[in-house]
Amino acid sequence: KGMLFYNLMDSQSGAYFEQASFDLRGEFNIAAFAASLDVLVQRHTVLRTNFYSGWKDEPLQVVYRNKRSELYVEDLRDMEDEQQNEYILEFTRQDKQRGFDLAQDVLMRVAVLRTGEESYRFVWSFHHIVMDGWCLSLVTNEVFASYFAILAHKQPELAPVTPYSQYIEWLEQQDRQAASSYWSKVLEGYEEQSRLPQAKIQGKTGYQAERLDFDLGAELTAGIQRIAKRYQVTINTLMQTVWGLLLQKYNGTDDVVFGSVVSGRPADIPNVEHIIGLFINTIPVRIRSQVDSVFSDVMKQTQEQSIASHVYDTYPLYEIQGLSELKQDLINHILIFENYPVEEQIEQLGSSEASSFTITGAESVEQTNYDFNVVVLPG
Structure with missing residues (x-):
């Protein structure tokens, strides 16, 4: 939709x-x-x-x-x-x-x-x-x-x-009320959009894609894998946490939301990984920290949120946005972890x-x- x-x-x-x-x-x-x-x-x-x-x-x-x-x-x-x-x-x-x-x-x-x-x-x-x-x-x-x-x-x-x-039949059997309550709770009290610094461009130029590639190198990659293993979180969770803390710094706040793309293929459907069709969805990830927060604690919290929201990650983004104070402005960029x-x-x-x-x-x-x-x- x-x-x-x-x-x-x-x-x-x-x-x-x-x-x-x-x-x-x-x-x-x-x-x-x-x-x-x-x-x-x-x-x-x-x-x-x-x-x-x-x-x-x-x-x-x-x-x-x-x-x-x-x-x-x-x-x-x-x-x-x-x-x-x-x-x-x-x-x-x-x-x-x-x-x-x-x-x-x-x-x-x-x-x-x-x-x-x-x-x-x-x-x-x-x-x-x-x-x-x-x-x-x-x-x-x-x-x-x-x-x-x-x-x-x-x-x-x-x-x-x-x-x-x-999959459509499976979707229609899901508890929409439970999903709606879950996402309302996740977004409760969140009122200010998390933005990235951006240049003002004079005149309307339309969509012009530019791609910037960065290689983290073997050493840093090994470090990322080591930390994820030590705290029993996924590399996706580690990356989301890092991104969330970066956004917090840019926005001078300890509470941010950005979009994350999920594969959306429910394990309950046999052979789901071979079905041809659209499954992905974008869901909000909320990252909060306190003055004395330790990185590993924020990361574990992000992992817990990820596990909890997995049950509701097929709930449509436009419905989730409707539950928030910010509506369409809830998310202005997305993070995609591609396997x-x-x-x-x-x-x-x-x-x-x-x-x-x-x-x-x-x-x-x-x-x-x-x-x-x-x-x-x-x-």
Whole structure:
């Protein structure tokens, strides 16, 4: 509902548009790939859905019995290298700009740009509303498993599908009243937004993403792991605590809230880690300390909050915001702890024995509706 709301407010914003691109080198059969993409879309209901907002004021996700996948193929072999590179950059930019019409478009599309006799550039785009980043490797693994089976004239051996509707049914059985009371209590008495220092930019420039990468190095990483182990907390908890204390310093307060992204896949549903669909949610993390607080105590408190909120972490963020004094202003940035490097998983696709190609240069782009995202990648 939150993503649909942002889309209806500004369908051109690019928020929640997801795009992964990679290079494939080697023998590649486009007809077999198109067939395997169709198999994927037929198997997973969520990839045959659209979203309507006008039915009795309730948004609906409608599942179609039949919907073809969307594959675009273009041959760029008659272009010089430099011209090809420019064309691919522009194509990728325009694909993002095109976005998705949630009520009409196929909400996942693949473009294959042929760059040489045995080289291709893939641009794989989807709207976050149908699936989360975790699904991208599930989807690509399945498509290529079908692809190799089709080439070998065999039936693809794919695991039975657990439909996304099982999760929707599970969600509808949750105790909304208990979740509402829990989050009201977590946010009780919190009245001032935690902000980060930011520059005032003259004139409206729109969304311009910039990515800054920092490597913590082996020594500091080992130290982080040691402390987490000593106090029996997760590295995510340690990072959240550090971030919370930093925010406290910037805001001259001992009480801050920021957003944290949770995977949202309930262990009660068998095979949940293989379901293709949207599960993630953003929940508030509140970090409080006293003048004489010891870091390890604040960290343990954060871990306890994390365990307690886990039961309620599928409660929608817009509902949680509604319970707070600050409403929409409760959260202005998010911290994401990612256990799965999507790019690496895509590049491993070409490393199986059946493979006649290799995959390199994988990169993924995503945009949220926050001005600032902190992403922690362990490893």
